[in-house]
Amino acid sequence: MEIKPHVLVNAVPPYGHVIANEKWRDSALVQSLKGTGNVKTIFEEELGMVDFHLSNKSCILYVSETDIVAGNNYKRKLVRFRNANSSLQGIVVAEKTRLSEQYFPAMQKFVVIELGLTLLPVASQLEASQLLTQMVHMEGKDNPFRKKSVSRLLDPVVMSLVQQIPGVGKVKAVALLQHYSSVIQLCNAETCELETIVGQATAQSIHNFFQKPFF
Known part of the structure; x- marks a missing residue:
């Protein structure tokens, strides 16, 4: 069942709810959320650049396959999202x-390294709804494993990025992230x-990797 109160942009939805930008009302992602019965959706027109707002004070911007393939226009959207x-x-x-997929490494570097945001890849809106459901249910205040669970969710993404640095394999990536x-x-x-x-050689490689321009 949908709940439609007036929601301020900075409002925090209650546990088990997600505030969704009105443009997502008829999307496959929201329809899938409804199908689970575990997440209630509150629609709001005044979320600005935000697509979804969770109760743990995190907000989500969704970038589609079309946005990525079309070129660099999504970068301006990402910067506005971060700043807002x-x-x-x-x-x-x-x-x-x-x-x-071929455009993803450049986007990953831009989002994570240049903007300092978390990037989570999904194959489709259906997978995104499953991810969103998982994130919503990690927010419970009484869940002592919430932070640990979230870190497990994000680690593969960060690990993948760090291992793109020349000379950094899985073992060194783990050591660095520890x-x-x-x-x-x-x-x-x-x-x-x-x-x-x-070690010296890999340290210099890391330094060079982050200092060189990506675009």
Whole structure:
């Protein structure tokens, strides 16, 4: 059952609910959410750049396969999303499909490294609805494993990104992420600090990777 109160942009939905931008009302993603019966949807026209707002003060921007393949226009949208929601945790959910896969690494670097946002790939709106349902039910205040569960959800994405750095395999990626809690911290790390973790050659490789322009 849909709930349609007047919702302020900065309002926090109750546990088990998600505020969705009105444009998603008839989408496959929202229809799938309704089908689960576990997540109630509140529709709101005044969410600005936000597509979905969760009760743990995180907000989601959805980037479709078409947006990614079309070119760099989505970058301006992402920057506006980041700037407009500085008080919230910004999460970008993007469609990684056969068509968009070749463009995904560049987008990943832009979203995670340059903007400092979390990027979660999905294959379709159906998979996105499953992810959204999982995230909503990780928000319970009485769940002592909430933070740990969220980190398990995001780790594969971050691991994949870090392993794109030349000379960094799975073992070194794990070592780096045990020391640095985010890619942003890794990006800002001094070479001498990195040397103590991965050695001189790889430390220099990491430094060069983050210093060079991506586009």
